[in-house]
Amino acid sequence: MSVVITGASGFLGSRVLRHLLAEETREPVAVLGRGSPDTLRERVEAAVAWLDGPPVAPDAWRRLRYVSADLTRPALGLTPEQLAEAADGAREVWHCAARLHLAGDESELFSTNVRGTRAVLDLAERAPDAHLVYVSTAFVAGRRDAGHIMEDDLSDADGFHTRYEETKYTAERMIRAWTAAKGRRAVIARPSLLVADRPAPAGLPAQPLDYVARLVDDTLRPRTGPMPGLPLRGGVLPLRLQGDPNGAMNLLQADYAAEAMVRVAAAARARTGCGVRTVHVTHPREVAFPAARDALRTLYPGLRLAVVPTVRNPSRHESLVIEHAGHFLDFGAQHRTYDRTHLREDVGDLPEPPDVDADYLSRAFDRAGAHRQAAV
Numbered sequence: 184m185s186v187v188i189t190g191a192s193g194f195l196g197s198r199v200l201r202h203l204l205a206e207e208t209r210e211p212v213a214v215l216g217r218g219s220p221d222t223l224r225e226r227v228e229a230a231v232a233w234l235d236g237p238p239v240a241p242d243a244w245r246r247l248r249y250v251s252a253d254l255t256r257p258a259l260g261l262t263p264e265q266l267a268e269a270a271d272g273a274r275e276v277w278h279c280a281a282r283l284h285l286a287g288d289e290s291e292l293f294s295t296n297v298r299g300t301r302a303v304l305d306l307a308e309r310a311p312d313a314h315l316v317y318v319s320t321a322f323v324a325g326r327r328d329a330g331h332i333m334e335d336d337l338s339d340a341d342g343f344h345t346r347y348e349e350t351k352y353t354a355e356r357m358i359r360a361w362t363a364a365k366g367r368r369a370v371i372a373r374p375s376l377l378v379a380d381r382p383a384p385a386g387l388p389a390q391p392l393d394y395v396a397r398l399v400d401d402t403l404r405p406r407t408g409p410m411p412g413l414p415l416r417g418g419v420l421p422l423r424l425q426g427d428p429n430g431a432m433n434l435l436q437a438d439y440a441a442e443a444m445v446r447v448a449a450a451a452r453a454r455t456g457c458g459v460r461t462v463h464v465t466h467p468r469e470v471a472f473p474a475a476r477d478a479l480r481t482l483y484p485g486l487r488l489a490v491v492p493t494v495r496n497p498s499r500h501e502s503l504v505i506e507h508a509g510h511f512l513d514f515g516a517q518h519r520t521y522d523r524t525h526l527r528e529d530v531g532d533l534p535e536p537p538d539v540d541a542d543y544l545s546r547a548f549d550r551a552g553a554h555r556q557a558a559v
């Protein structure tokens with residue numbers, strides 16, 4: 184038996200691969216990704232080797248086989264023979280790869296996240312005994328900003344904040360239809376926003392908070408160039424953010440998410456029958472706005488953040504934030520919580536993750552800053 188994985192060069196996929204390599208099954212793993220097999224190997228091995236635990240035996244790397252594959256190309260850019268070879272004897276097909284740009288180009292998002300998933304389903308059809316494990320997102324709930332989201336909920340009735348959310352929703356729908364039509368089994372894992380607090384060297388996968396950290400840096404640190412940031416006036420910069428001061432967001436440690444997902448997949452192997460099992464891979468407690476505010480205040484002592492329902496007469500800094508971070512602010516205004524019944528059933532012996540508090544977030548934002556500076 185063997186395992187197939189896409190997205191192993193990414194922030195989450197590299198963590199999933201590390202956990203798969205630590206499993207005792209010692210099966211071969213076909214790693215599908217962009218670039219030549221040699222460059223793909225270099226990137227994936229660097230990303231996986233750098234991570235903290237679980238321990239990987241030195242000979243585990245020999246289980247990996249690298250296959251050049253691009254989600255945006257018909258049949259992933261593979262010949263029928265290559266597809267058959269990649270799928271041969273697979274017991275699990277992990278689809279982690281995606282385009283994550285929240286405000287990205289619509290056709291690129293669709294081509295990667297929807298058509299690309301269709302191509303992965305075609306590959307999975309060549310492995311009739313394989314479970315599909317699709318990495319979705321808790322944000323398929325879209326603009327449903329309040330209430331308790333159940334793991335089986337999937338609706339577009341409230342619309343979406345971003346095209347990214349919509350493409351992940353569409354891919355989930357497609358997978359549900361595929362399992363029903365073909366009598367297949369799939370796990371859909373829905374992580375919330377993933378974070379890490381350990382500085383990563385340049386060239387390794389970035390985390391979504393890098394984007395926020397870059398925005399804060401560009402806005403607040405004096406720079407030269409076409410969009411200079413302004414120095415703090417009198418040592419203090421008041422900054423109003425449009426949103427809900429009582430809003431909260433679900434953030435989860437990426438290492439925890441990867442371990443939980445690999446355990447969820449293992450639990451699915453023990454089940455019989457076809458269909459989809461959807462699992463919220465989320466934190467039991469949401470992070471309220473004051474935690475993020477306090478974390479940013481540690482890094483930028485002069486920053487005075489306030490969340491207000493409407494920003495009237497925005498300053499230059501406030502306009503920049505509205506322009507570049509509007510999507511993140513939408514997420515911070517949520518009041519929803521995520522049901523975790525399936526998660527607890529499947530990984531009941533995994534202790535709950537520690538809180539993502541202001542201390543954790545200040546390390547995460549700093550980690551993001553360190554990553555960026557090293558990359559310059």
Ligand SMILES: NC(=O)c1ccc[n+]([C@@H]2O[C@H](COP(=O)([O-])OP(=O)(O)OC[C@H]3O[C@@H](n4cnc5c(N)ncnc54)[C@H](OP(=O)(O)O)[C@@H]3O)[C@@H](O)[C@H]2O)c1
Nearest residue numbers: 190192193194195196217253254279280281320374376377
């Ligand atoms: N990060 C989060 O907070 C978060 C939260 C919820 C859900 N998720 C989901 O988790 C999954 C992994 O996310 P991540 O954080 O690991 O993202 P990431 O760091 O941006 O990695 C994305 C991965 O997808 C691959 N990829 C992108 N376009 C591709 C293409 N056209 N063909 C083949 N591979 C392609 C990338 O390969 P390259 O190295 O070649 O670019 C990379 O391996 C995604 O499905 C995402 O929707 C992530």
